[in-house]
Amino acid sequence: MTANQRAVPATILLVLTDEQEARNLSWALSTQYECIIVSSAAEALALVGTHPVDVIICDARLEDMSGTQCLFDFRTRQPYAIRFLCGLGTDSSEFADALHVAAVYEYLRKPLFPELVTLSLKRALEYREISREHRQLTHDLSRHQKSKAVAAASNPNQPSLQFDGLFFCSQAMHKICELAKRAATTDLPILIYGETGTGKELLARGIHYHSHRREQIFLAQNCGGVPAELLQSELFGHHRGAYTGALSDRLGLFSAADGGTVLLDEIEDMSVSLQANLLRFLQSGEVKPLGSDKTHYSDVRIIAVTNVPLDQLVEQGNFRQDLYYRLKGLEISIPPLRDRPEDIQLLAEHFAKQFSTSLGKSYAGIGHEALNILQQYPFPGNVRELENEIRRTVALAPSGQPITADRLSDTIINYRIKEPKQPIPTGESGTLKELTENLERSMVISALKRCHGNQSRAAEALGLSRVGLANKIKRYAIDIEIS
Template sequence: MEASQRAVPAILLALMDEQEARNLSWALSIHYECIIVSSGAEALGLASTHHVDAIICDAQLEDMSGTQCLFDFRTRQPTAIRFLCGLGTDSGEFADALHVAAVYEYLRKPLFPELVALSLKRALEYREISREHRQLTHDLSRQLKSKAAAADSNPDQSPHQFDELFFCSQAMNKICNLAKHAATTDLPILIYGETGTGKELLARGIHYHSHRREQIFLAQNCGGVPAELLQSELFGHRRGAYTGALSDRLGLFSAADGGTVLLDEIEDMSVSLQANLLRFLQSGEVKPLGSDKTHYSDVRIIAVTNVPLDQLVEQGSFRQDLYYRLKGLEIRIPPLRERPEDIRLLAEHFARQFSMSLGKSYAGIDHEALNLLRQYPFPGNVRELENEIRRTVALAPSGQPITADRLSDTIINYRRKEPEQPTPATEGGTLKEHTESLERGMVISALKRFHGNQSRAAEALGLSRVGLANKIKRYAIDIEIA
């Protein structure tokens, strides 16, 4: 039963004493829909067909312990609030309830309906407040960063925002428009991009623009994680499933039921685990390590990689059927060097952000420093730019602009060695011919550096846009050379 179809919250009473269950149900039915069962099997079976807001469970049921029932129920409906009730004489019962079943409260018997109703009311209010807090915090963060980006932006460039991604380039605008459309679907998404381009931020943006935004977003890096441990992280395990498994564990796919799971560096996943992931994508089936029972979870998968998976498929190290299943929609984030117009916006955004965090007054970035940043190819992409600005702001005096001499030697020296200007011959030819050859070489070098962008090249050469166009025509330069 969907939450939107219920007029009142649903409470599951898994109690051995039938009379106690009826009395409690009668008292709670004024505000809640109450469902009574007496065994763990009934409770877990109902979890597959009904949404439950809270479950009150006896410490011992007909067929299993209450702790075990609540743990299994948690894997099926992670958002349900769990109560364990008993005589409170066994200290080990408290520890299991806390660490294994993650109960909200232990209710001592006999159960007083008024006190149970109060605990339920507070628990449901707390859950709603927590949900609203997460959403409001996220929305406020987006608004503040959006205002900062607008304040930092060049008046000639129109800043855009997709969740926590900031940009003004047409390339990123196209990508984020595609991501917004992708967010309205439940298809798996494969995001490809070089390290540091903002793949996880794009994935989070997709989640927070989807109908799952009120549910949890969890991320797991698959790189460098042993296959058995990664299997446990994703699907969970039972105590004793392998050496070191000292307690039951709830996997990410169960914990994120109704939400989104990001799988980073998916290319490093073992072939055996790829088969389990494929099965989950096809059926939603989750089987913890060491368990003979399966349950189902509704999770949207977003896979992230910096390696073209089609190449790994050709090499035989990645399953072809999983590749096609993951790329329900495929999005490629361009590296920063392909969208240099974003550099100023991002640099000023990071500078303002880090100045604020360090308690410094922000005075901007001077023109020469921005030129150096725009000329550098940033092999580490946005992450490298962010680290560069963080270091520069930390070293710069408060209230003074960031100048070119404060940038790292790597960026400063790149400018000095980057232009590839032809050296005139020492003999032969007139001064005019040598001058024109040098000038033509500088124009070609600037066009290459800015990938054919004539406005940027003209600015770097100290020319007007018309002046550069005249030189291109005069020297018959093919602007496609860049």
């Protein structure tokens, strides 16, 4: 249920040879739908590349092609368009062929009565929406089951944990997911903060599927780049005529997800006026569609997601303080991948196995040098960047061969090459012990800077234990708050 899916009314393509019949039907349907009229299969198929169509109503007999063949060709190009065949109904084999070849939804017997056609259209569009939601839920379930299977087959020497679609072995993510599991047992609104690509939506889905709402629907809405009026309609719905282009009633996400969960992504981009409406909904559960003077109530759990600290926006006056406190019934901050490098190997192997399976390739592992390079890279795009890197590498690597360092992208390899080399003392002054200590201190500071102060990662880069690095930091009085 994205903004693009709901921004315009459904488009009906009428492929009818009787011009008067087409005009009469179009006039009756145009109060709720956008209608396009053509009289031949060639005209209909010429529209495929330029006009997405929700429904096509086609005559069984056209001058240039049979209606069944036209619907079949349309099906191959726009498979999600609902197909109707209409005719006199004198030949039973005609509908049987259409059902088998073109997968028509219904055969409309002529003459076409607008009231009956309208009823069939409404039922068909509702069926398509239910089917879409079913596919999404089936996809989520399949992904969840595959994730469990991959986790079970992961490296036995590296204990892994899982929270729905999230995989990790770091203590930081373990704490985050344990908090999320406890949060799932409540009905508190949740605010999730994290950089782009850290897995905020996956965490939100995990919270939903661990809650008592798991049997109800989970819907997501991106608030970024959506005009305020359209976003208001997406969330609260509208009545016909509420604004220009509102040709029919629309159910908002808060009503559609009654009993379930709604994820509001990029909440920081929501307009100030809509923030007030969201605050009222969080306080009372009231839903008032645009253009309506009546309110109803909906029981929805809100999970808000942002990659911008909302407290900073509150200080700047760009976000309502009362809404911020209402949204952060419980606040969860996901650390970036560079702060939990121990997860890189686990995630890389998970993605490599997953993509190898989907591409029909044999998985042969990831080379030690390649893993070492991946663990040194800071991944500004976080888990999503790592996933894309592994996808590309698996796609290009021959089946049955391990992923080696030379198969990684230039961006990652060049980062390793460009790492600054440590200056070597000239030996012009100072004792050997003093020069050695200066070099050692310089190397420790450089490693901490490269790793943004992460001591575990710096210790690994230096070939030290975590305790060994801590001792050197203490010995040389190094400021660990290095960015």
